[in-house]
Amino acid sequence: MLLFVAFLAFISIGLPDAVLGVAWPSIQRTFGRARADLGFILFASGFGYFTSGAFAGKAIELLGVGRLLAASTAAVSIGLIGYAVSPGFWFLMVVAALIGFGSGAVDAGLNFYASEHFSVTVMNWLHAFFGIGAMIGPFIMAGVLAADGIWRVGYAIVSGVTFLMTIAFVVTSRSWDDGADHAPKSPSAALNHVLRQPLVWLQIVLFFFMTGIEAAAGAWSYTMLFERFEIEPGVAGLWAGFYWGAIALGRLVLSPLSRSLKPAKLIQFGTFGLLLGALMMTRDQVWLFQSGLLVFGLAMAPLFPTLMSLTPSRLGSNISLHAIGFQVSAAVLGGAAIPTLAGILAGQTNLSAIPWTIVAGAAIVIALETLLRDRADAGQSDIAELKNPA
DSSP states (O other): OHHHHHHHHHHHHHHHHHHHHHHHHHHHHHHTOOGGGHHHHHHHHHHHHHHHHHTHHHHHHHHOHHHHHHHHHHHHHHHHHHHHHOOSHHHHHHHHHHHHHHHHHHHHHHHHHHHHHSOHHHHHHHHHHHHHHHHHHHHHHHHHHHTTOOHHHHHHHHHHHHHHHHHHHHHHTTTTTSSGGGSOSSOOOOHHHHTTOHHHHHHHHHHHHHHHHHHHHHHHHHHIIIIISOOOHHHHHHHHHHHHHHHHHHHHHHHHHTTTSOHHHHHHHHHHHHHHHHHHHTSSOHHHHHHHHHHHHHHHTTHHHHHHHHHHHHHOHHHHHHHHHHHHHHHHHHHHHHHHHHHHHHHHSOTTHHHHHHHHHHHHHHHHHHHHHHHHHHHHHHHHHHHSOO
């Protein structure tokens, strides 16, 4: 039952994340804002996300996973209604922070529970449902806009879906924490001890850049197609959804098909796929941009969930309780900073600066992942030698 609820929960996390990219041109016109002002909303959301993610470990210890999920999803629902009734741009930033705060806690709580109780394949499937939610969100907003509706209606619909998720968490709240199976495998490490671990910081930086370029592609794909290639809004919205759909498809298919590969090797292949897809998006032909968007999404698919699944084995269960929260916080901070940077560069030059920013980020991800893999594998080899001396 909890696995089924978790699948639904990841859909609800994905819904609001991708809607903003399609809604932004309309929001921009409603409040008379510049294109780069999207960054203010992203940073407000990122602030809330970062704050809740950073303290998610303590919140889980105090409240338990179930009550944390119920309260946090309710906050997201309220924030989305706030979008629908927002009287001004300043109010959007307030409710964006509330949505980020709730989403960060839900994300960290679910990722901690899943990394402790589910396999790498199931973790990828769970995150595939995030991709499904992120695909449905743009479809909802694009459908509303194509029918000459206003963006506020799209947010009201998304809020209704997340409210149903709140009810599901309230009903199942006790089940997430009942029994020894649902408790951390060992007492959590002290926070200052966690922050002294080099691998923890390496993973934090990797999640910052990896999720940042993922968010940049998602946030700006609609604008790129609509303004750079002059594709009609409905079709541009569909392709924005297809990007998230490629991530969902990749998580459903790539992990089971790659069981002969070690998870670390799957991640390695994915990082090089990011660079290929990003380079394709720099071209001036629309079909190459669209193809690159799909390649980038498929390559991104296994990275976040597989790295999350490896966190307890690489760092230890007692450290991962806090480390996963930090990784979620770093991810959302990157998800605000890198799309904002891309938008600023595009405003100072032209829209082609956006895919080139993603290219640079993909190159950094390759370097960070290579360093992490080398250090983590070396550490695990040392542990294995101590346990099994020759």
